[in-house]
Amino acid sequence: xxxxxxxxxxxxxxxxxxxxxxxxxxxxxxxxxxxxxxxxxxxxxxxxxxxxxxxxxxxxxxxxxxxxxxxxxxxxxxxxxxxxxxxxxxxxxxxxxxxxxxxxxxxxx
Amino acid sequence: xxxxxxxxxxxxxxxxxxxxxxxxxxxxxxxxxxxxxxxxxxxxxxxxxxxxxxxxxxxxxxxxxxxxxxxxxxxxxxxxxxxxxxxxxxxxxxxxxxxxxxxxxxxxxxxxxx
Numbered sequence: 145x146x147x148x149x150x151x152x153x154x155x156x157x158x159x160x161x162x163x164x165x166x167x168x169x170x171x172x173x174x175x176x177x178x179x180x181x182x183x184x185x186x187x188x189x190x191x192x193x194x195x196x197x198x199x200x201x202x203x204x205x206x207x208x209x210x211x212x213x214x215x216x217x218x219x220x221x222x223x224x225x226x227x228x229x230x231x232x233x234x235x236x237x238x239x240x241x242x243x244x245x246x247x248x249x250x251x252x253x
Numbered sequence: 254x255x256x257x258x259x260x261x262x263x264x265x266x267x268x269x270x271x272x273x274x275x276x277x278x279x280x281x282x283x284x285x286x287x288x289x290x291x292x293x294x295x296x297x298x299x300x301x302x303x304x305x306x307x308x309x310x311x312x313x314x315x316x317x318x319x320x321x322x323x324x325x326x327x328x329x330x331x332x333x334x335x336x337x338x339x340x341x342x343x344x345x346x347x348x349x350x351x352x353x354x355x356x357x358x359x360x361x362x363x364x365x366x367x
Binding site: 243 | 290358359
């Protein structure tokens, strides 16, 4: 079993829909990252969380440390949100990141 | 604006060639990382460095080596490229702390070994 699990693996939605991507992990962590990767490869860090909730524009990230779970929400989704969204956790024990496999999101106009 | 720059965006190399992938960051970060990304596998850590001249093996170091002679530069070396090293390679950097810090990525280098 992977230490970081993302769901769903693939998600296709219509423009305007509310999107939720989930990340569950099994290790103790000091931080959790949400990142976005567009076709072509470049990865952009969206959020780093250690507790609670963060919001940036139409993106919201939440984390529940007790349940070892985080969600990334996109409100009023748009085709330009189409990308792979990756969850990664920084384990308590070291400074390496443990990566989820990513969620491929396609927003249709 | 923070920046991680990978020197080559697209490379095609022959089997057996020595390949250098260069990465430079301008944020004075201690930590630098090299990952490869393959379809369906997510990011896998090859090597990382937490200081000049320091390096640690990641999950898949075989067939690779690294060099960090200056804080801002972290090089990935394929001593003798093989076709199974065809992949996208991502460099990243972050500040030194166990409490977590934003990680910054380069644009990626697409390597094809023929």
